[in-house]
Amino acid sequence: MKAVIYARVSSISDRQNTERQIEDLKAYACANCYKVEKVFSEKISGAKKNAEREVLLACLDYAKQNGIDIILVSELSRFGRAIWEVLETVKYCADNSINVFFQKEGLQILDEKGEVLPTMAIYISCLGFAAEMERKNIAFRLNSGRELAKQKGIKMGRKEGSIKSKEQKAEEYKQVIKELKRGTSIRKTAKLCDVSVSTVQRVKAEFNL
Structure with a gap:
């Protein structure tokens, strides 16, 4: 079959x-x-x-x-x-x-x-239906937890220093950048570099390639 x-x-x-x-x-x-x-x-x-x-x-x-x-x-x-x-x-x-x-x-x-x-x-x-309800319950609990944290003055979001610099991204995605500069298509670049298409698109936009 x-x-x-x-x-x-x-x-x-x-x-x-x-x-x-x-x-x-x-x-x-x-x-x-x-x-x-x-x-x-x-x-x-x-x-x-x-x-x-x-x-x-x-x-x-x-x-x-x-x-x-x-x-x-x-x-x-x-x-x-x-x-x-x-x-x-x-x-x-x-x-x-x-x-x-x-x-x-x-x-x-x-x-x-x-x-x-x-x-x-x-x-x-x-x-x-059971799976959908569970997803809604999880979303409700997460949103409720965020609101409670905000009320207590807890800062939400990424920790300071966790956002990568452009230089760090350039090093991490150097192969992606190399392929894009060669004129390789986004999908082929994603496959060659073993990353997602969205990652390639993001790198392309950020480095104006």
Whole structure:
């Protein structure tokens, strides 16, 4: 069976990457005799709507156009933050006879005959709702904590001296700067230097390259 992997992290900084997700899903594919045709990986905020997730859209289109049997995803939240977006994406896959496997939840949307599992929409809705409520609760607690800290006169934000100077950034991203000066595209530079596209864009703007 033909499979593709879709991996995403929310942070656009260099502190997170999709390597663990991809390796875990490759191991699952190998154990289940799936041939991974392509890997789709992106760094984009979970707050972004699915319509803004170019890599996710490319993954869905590739799966449809190339007769992919299953999309492997690390967890349900990778398919969207809002319940309705997750369900919309799942429905697209089901309508095109593309199975989806969510590793964390251990769920697939189609049965062995390629038919939609009748309870799947309800199950996904419940899981998605619980995750969404938890995110809202975390946001509420964080905001509440910030307000209390401000009332106590605690200074918020980065510590003094934690912001890097332009010289420090020039040293840290010297390879990125070198590639951009050569005329290398932003995406290719990101790949060659193993940094995010947003990092390359930020360096390009800051150093007027």
